[in-house]
Amino acid sequence: MTEVQLDPYQQRYARRARGMTASEIRALFAVATRPEIVSLAGGMPYTAALDNAAVTAVTTAVLRDAGPIALQYGGGQGLDELRERLVDVMAAEQIKAHPDDLVVTNGGQQALDLLSRLFCNPGDIVLAEGPAYVGALGAFSAYQGHVIHIDMDEHGLIPEALDDTMAALTAAGRSAKFLYTVPNHQNPAGVSLSAARREALIERAERYDLLLIEDNPYGLLDFKGEQLPCLHTLAPERVIYLGTLSKIFSPGIRIGWAVAPAPIRRKLTLLKETADLSQSNLTQYVAERWLATQPWMEQVEEFRELYRERCDAMLEELARQLGEDCTWSVPTGGFFVWLRLPEGMDSKELLPSALQARVAYVPGRAFYADGAGEHEMRLSFCFPTSEQIREGVRRLAGVIREQAALRAAMYGDPPWGSGS
């Protein structure tokens, strides 16, 4: 009779909630928010670069001119006028769509949640790049989807690796519900799917009867000026396209959208209404007015140059500090560099040492559903200044060199990278 119940609701939780536990990594990240730490961890856009006076003016105008409607419920598919503007955003990347094809969602993340809800029964197979965006993995696992990763290299997802996986699935009598991919400036790898591989992927989607989810948050933040064809343009009936204003305007405004074939779109609208009745009309109007009245593309260009400069700072410092010891991706755009540690070194284990040296990153395992990624880490260059980035890389390099020397002493490896 002495047992103390700290959670009297435990027997009521669904099975899918069982994995929700306190985590060491999350606790360690509490330290990463302190100002002493150079955080190369989070993927937060540099919203301080926005013209705050313009945002204020737009928001004020919305309330002044459309207050009663902006403060009212909206429709399940999203505001008509906003969908027209979002079509313009897609057109900036040469992507054609009609406003009726779009469903507005609460950020791209809600689209991932709704699609997982729509497609995934427990145990269903979902394909994703390896590594893959952690938020997508979270959405798939929340509906108990089983993720199989497809290897990628500096040109993005490897079509032949997809062949191998499809052969294995077919042999096992299984199929995949969809393949999730971020073809442009991928999170976390920083690379883009080459033009040839886009063709190859679409050809395979036909061959294997695969549905693709093309997530494109970073497309306009392109450092190389090489706009590659969108998968949705190549095969609109095989591809669900996801867009967002988070990286080109504001993540706080929570505007994303899905472009999907009509039957899927109708289901998404119903699911959206079930999830939250409707997108906030207020933020939809603010986004619509921003896109209609402000030079938003100039803002995107400003963001792009800012991120390019920060990316260059990171790459330069990495080459200076870790050129002998580690390898990393060279981003085509976006926010992230994917770094591979020397053989045997584990990025999750290394994190407390890094935090003691006042630098943070995200361990690679976060981007795999199957426990891979132990030797890798994601470094983001979107939020800290170039000088902070250089300092962060120097600190990280010190930690890696220190660890290499200790490993050599412990395991008797040939000594290297001791910095002397």
Added chain:
Amino acid sequence: MTVAVLSGGTSFEREVSLSSGKRVTEALRDRGHEVVPLDLDGNLVRTLTEQPIDVVFLALHGQVGEDGSIQRLLDLLDVPYTGSRATSSALAWDKSVSKGMLRRHGVTTPDWHVLSTQAVREYGAGQALDRIAARLAFPLMVKPVQGGASLGVRRVEEQADLPAAIMSAFHYHSAVLLERVVTGTEVAVSLVDGAALPAVEIHAKEGAYDFAARYTHGATEFHVPARLADDVAHACAMAARAAWDVLGCRHIMRADMMVDQGGQPWVLEVDTCPGLTETSLLPLAARAADLPFEALCERLVELARTGGRGGRD
């Protein structure tokens, strides 16, 4: 009374500490105190000297709150604070020091060995791991010599896994403790002003009482008082009190121990700034002793204000 609740800081237990601090803040406000919640930062000295603070409530976990440094600063500023004084904190914080002191004074603690990064790097101590293992025998617990919340702690069943566990713990502190595993019942005995509260018996539902088991509601089964024979429960309370005396603690303390099949308590470690979160052990014990959390916090404030009994420096 005006109480500054200090929590957060840059230790690995920042999140746990913020959670303790928030709970303490609410409890003291409920009791009508003026509470100033403070995170540790460069303004601390100015804040504590410019504001009329009667007592500092230490809800800091991890190095900065438990290694004695904040206590020394508060002594310097003449601000009364809850918990043990600087030297006791520092002694308890370093597990190799505290275990040595406990053993020297006859408190039973499992055999151990300490290995530092310096010893590995500079004089090849990694090559003597088999000797350590032979002396202590598997299974072994590998823990950072300094640190809490089970961070960096691993149980090792065989020699092959030992180097990796040591390297893992080195990420949390530059020295690790290798400790013989005692099989039996895991209990924690908390003391408030030197008096033992009922022992808390701990059973993690899945595997070890690790970080997730500590801080996830419902992941661990607790029994308070522990299901121990009266004489064994008494022995546990005596062991905890002996640890309190040996280390010179004051106000509050928690001793973690294993009770073996013969009913012998083995003290594993002593925490001078124990967790005060919703899943923490000391508040569970206090509740079982009819000491609600609000009353516990207020009692500690009162002890700090009046000096309390015991406590050396």
